[in-house]
Amino acid sequence: MDIEKRGMVTIIKTDERLDAIVAPQFKDTVKKMAEESVLHLVVDLAKTRFIDSSGCGALVASIRALLKNGGEMKIARPSAQAKTLFELTRLHRVFEIFDDLDRAVNSFSA
Amino acid sequence: MDDELAVKIEVPVELKLLRPLNLFVRRLMEQAPALAASEKLLDDMELVFNEAFMNVHDHAYRSGAKGRLSVEIILGSDRLEFRFEDEGESFDPDLISAPDADDPGERGRGVWLMRQCMDEFIYRSDTDGRNLLRLIKNIPALGR
Numbered sequence: 241m242d243i244e245k246r247g248m249v250t251i252i253k254t255d256e257r258l259d260a261i262v263a264p265q266f267k268d269t270v271k272k273m274a275e276e277s278v279l280h281l282v283v284d285l286a287k288t289r290f291i292d293s294s295g296c297g298a299l300v301a302s303i304r305a306l307l308k309n310g311g312e313m314k315i316a317r318p319s320a321q322a323k324t325l326f327e328l329t330r331l332h333r334v335f336e337i338f339d340d341l342d343r344a345v346n347s348f349s350a
Numbered sequence: 351m352d353d354e355l356a357v358k359i360e361v362p363v364e365l366k367l368l369r370p371l372n373l374f375v376r377r378l379m380e381q382a383p384a385l386a387a388s389e390k391l392l393d394d395m396e397l398v399f400n401e402a403f404m405n406v407h408d409h410a411y412r413s414g415a416k417g418r419l420s421v422e423i424i425l426g427s428d429r430l431e432f433r434f435e436d437e438g439e440s441f442d443p444d445l446i447s448a449p450d451a452d453d454p455g456e457r458g459r460g461v462w463l464m465r466q467c468m469d470e471f472i473y474r475s476d477t478d479g480r481n482l483l484r485l486i487k488n489i490p491a492l493g494r
Contacts, residue, residue, distance in 0.1 A: 298456075329459045
């Protein structure tokens, strides 16, 4: 997982698989960010070719952690597999999803 | 591949086997031209396999007891079937509700996903303590 900062926005770039193996580490990383007052987070799924229900759970936990502290989290560049998964689990109604990273980064309210 | 191809393996239910098993199953499915031709179908079936394995890991043997799992992958002439047989705790899949977008939880999507992606979801728990989950996808001309 790589972390990038663009101004006030933090971007987490996930690896090839966001699954039960890495979900706990992902959740912990975002939890720490929320505790350190990160308010604008984009999860860039461009490299992720496989996400499972544990990965979805980690994303839900993460958005909750951000919202609890008054922050926002967006999803960028999901693969076709991720989009299918979000639709099947109705998470496409929970997350704000962008096909373009720059648009996701620029979308946060001031 | 005209005849049915069935592969059965017995594995310890350990998280470190999740990815190797997923890869093995994906490569096996790619032997069927009708599956290999559809990336989406391969993705969906890999996800189903993943969820079924994790279901046994998280629920059948949740108390940390070391358990074993028998996995069978059957590539028939017109269907793909996964069979998971464990000796852990059983569950009632009918008690699992659809995901709620208004109150999304962190867990509980695995069974829903399996049901959405497969044509048949058959779960049986025997009095001798064995649980069998059969997941079937009808795929026309799979064997050709």
